[in-house]
Amino acid sequence: MDWKNINKIISASKRILLTTHENPDGDGLGSASAMYYHLQEEGIDCKIINCAHLQEEYDFLNKDQIFELYNSDEHNEWLRQCDLAIIFDVGDFKRLRKIKDVIEKYNIKTMNIDHHPHPENHPFTYNIVDIKSAATGSMLFEYFKQYRSRPLTKNICEGIYTAVMTDTGSFRYSNTDKTCHEIAIACLAVGVDTSKIYQNVYESKPQSSVRLLGKIIDNLTFENDGIFAWFTIDKAMLDSAGASPADVDGFTDFVRTIKGVEVSVMIFENGSDTCRINFRSKGKYTVNDVAKAMGGGGHKFAAGAIVRGDKETIIPQVVKAVKASLKKQSV
Numbered sequence: 001m002d003w004k005n006i007n008k009i010i011s012a013s014k015r016i017l018l019t020t021h022e023n024p025d026g027d028g029l030g031s032a033s034a035m036y037y038h039l040q041e042e043g044i045d046c047k048i049i050n051c052a053h054l055q056e057e058y059d060f061l062n063k064d065q066i067f068e069l070y071n072s073d074e075h076n077e078w079l080r081q082c083d084l085a086i087i088f089d090v091g092d093f094k095r096l097r098k099i100k101d102v103i104e105k106y107n108i109k110t111m112n113i114d115h116h117p118h119p120e121n122h123p124f125t126y127n128i129v130d131i132k133s134a135a136t137g138s139m140l141f142e143y144f145k146q147y148r149s150r151p152l153t154k155n156i157c158e159g160i161y162t163a164v165m166t167d168t169g170s171f172r173y174s175n176t177d178k179t180c181h182e183i184a185i186a187c188l189a190v191g192v193d194t195s196k197i198y199q200n201v202y203e204s205k206p207q208s209s210v211r212l213l214g215k216i217i218d219n220l221t222f223e224n225d226g227i228f229a230w231f232t233i234d235k236a237m238l239d240s241a242g243a244s245p246a247d248v249d250g251f252t253d254f255v256r257t258i259k260g261v262e263v264s265v266m267i268f269e270n271g272s273d274t275c276r277i278n279f280r281s282k283g284k285y286t287v288n289d290v291a292k293a294m295g296g297g298g299h300k301f302a303a304g305a306i307v308r309g310d311k312e313t314i315i316p317q318v319v320k321a322v323k324a325s326l327k328k329q330s331v
């Protein structure tokens, strides 16, 4: 990573937009908040403006009300004068939705900081990608280590810890490396309450989410001698559990924890005529090739796609594609 050059670009900016993808996760949100507190100290005018609401479990990152939901009337005047947009963990520029449109409208330079793979012909002014990094938050930690003149603060570390904890399944997944643990040590050293962060994110499930999980457990389908497990969720299931789309987060990871399951897949029909598909793998088979073939993308072992069509049409396509991929990778 050419952090020296990146630092030059950031330091030369007077006003910076910080943002992350729709269905925001701990990595995108934590990275944005860490960078926000850093830039504040540097005296750079910045705002975090996202295209999606902050989920309740991440409220602890928002004690200073730093997360704003995009609203053209409120933000366009400020955005017009931005000289840089730093985008965290996006995977695909499209996942910024309305924020992408406004970045293009005002011709704001873009800096993508991410650990998802990106094609050569990416749309960003600066593309800072390290696919070996466990989290976007890990990349920021490297940047701060090299180019922050002051010690890390608790506010910065709370963001970075959240990013790394959520993208490594709390330091359990195969992407957990030395840097992740180095980050944990640095965070403990400045007094981050790591167990409190864990509780906020993972031990605050709404009852509606657990009720919905009960329904999907009843309807799991196992294929290939239990190597591949999939399930569907539709609007009727959401409604009868009193759940919202955000409640499905983590279900695909959960199904992957079943003994013998190598690949888990969720097909989520969300009322409109599209399905959200999540792919997870324990590490023996890659799943981002299938996601990519369906117009999505992601990491080798955690990927997703949004596909047009109802679930009756999409289910057989997904099941067939995953089975074909497993077969191809088994030879």
Ligand SMILES: [Mn+2]
Pocket (backbone or CB within 6 Å): 027, 028, 089, 115, 134, 135, 136, 167
């Ligand atoms: Mn990430």
